[in-house]
Amino acid sequence: MPKYIFVGGGVMSGIGKGVATASIGKILQSKGYTVTAAKIDPYVNLDAGTMNPIEHGEIFVTADGTECDQDLGNYERFLDVTLSTDNYITTGRVYQTVINRERNLGYKGKCVEVVPDIPNEVISRINKAAKNNGADFILIEIGGTVGEYQNLLFLEAVRMLKIQKPKEVLFVLVSYLPVPKMIGEMKTKPTQYAVRSLNMAGVQPDIILARSVVPIDGARKKKIANACSILEEDVISAPDIKYIYEIPLNFEKENLGNRILAKFGMRQKKVEMNDWKKLVRTIKTAKKTVKIGLVGKYFKTGEFTLMDSYISVLEAIKHAVWFYKRKLELHWISSEDYEKDGSKVRNLKKYDGIIVLGGFGKRGIEGKIKAIEYCRKNKIPYLGLCLGMQLAVIEFARNVCGIKGANSAEFSPNSKEKVIDVMPDQKVLIKEKKYGGTLRLGEYECSIKKGTISFKAYGVKTVSERHRHRYELNNDFRAVLEDNGLVIAGVNPERNLVEIIEVKNHPFFVATQFHPEFKSRPLKAHPLFLEFIKAAIKKQRK
């Protein structure tokens, strides 16, 4: 039977609950236990697939094709596990199951009630996730902040589970302690209120992670302990830091892992953090940089840059950069800039490598194509991800094969030269407006052609990578593209779909229909990102 560790947030959102959850898992793993994690999102959406990244952040895709919250990406990266649809719970999913069960007479004539039937479904979903992964611990992060209406039923599930299994449930509150400038002192009162809200829901925290700009001091630990009825040593300092992968090490300095184990009457079996520590040392000490430009469009909201929309790509680049003991210098490039002023594209030559990111819809497309053309012609290492592959094909068709009207059915449905087109099965879905959960999603096999850059990178004939797209390279144009020198480096054998393209006589021009970034891990950088960064470093040396 697994132990349950719930992680909830106090005071405000955006304080790193996901990374805190992943870090707790990492610590327990390092002490010899198996760990899995699940995310509860209080929204009514069945999944994150229909949400705009600017609103929601990255849409992470699991191996089994669930479009979910980016925190599942954090869990996979920190814990090096593969999660599934069962590790993702939303209000929409819970209600849909309960309503369907009622329609099928699953409640045997009983009146179905919000409480306890909804929390019961939450508990059964958590148990399913734990069982599937057969882990010693399941971490369950509850999205949102305590005190808000939306996550009450999930807290009710915690309360009920704690009655059922008093010794197997722990609640960690990640709370924010502001240090207002005009006072210059860390304030504990908002956290005290957060704990009171939690108490009103019938839940008492066992551990409080004190998130703040600086470490919490002894006096304030004591204050929180007194006011919130927990032990001083269970108030864990969690100051802002620059590198998320350092967080497990910082928590360990506060003895968090053994505090958790002690509460369950368990002990550490071993301590194995050396590789992780080495990685953190590299991250903190690397001096030489690699300069990468990311061309996309989901990172502007007002005056702020949203890094969250592409977090897995960002992490995958970093993993590869750290492998080469370098430091990443990253620049966000809005493709729309090149549409306003085409000559700006020449700025791309100052980068060691360029990535054109995934995306949906017409906005910014022509700017991206200009950037790709520049990289192809000027031999700048180029990695195209999903849309970045489709646009590379359009660029090649237009400028190398002379198919001037080449386009994608997504942007120009009436074009005669749709080098990127939609599959027949997808056409039906679009017509019926069945958008949610119907993209080509999750892992599919890809056969890699020998002699290509991709083959050199992967070193194997078959790989499996995660997808999230509706459109594909149109096989009708394959011959003309290949005749003009485009390399089809990877193909899905089952449906004969192009998965990877390359351009010859170029130091690195590789673009994938899939999203390799989802499978990169801090200590196991993805082969394509490794090869891309290698080429970028080579360009820099020149």
Ligand code: GLN
């Ligand atoms: N919009 C494109 C498609 O649906 C690419 C999607 C993506 O980049 N993830 O096929």
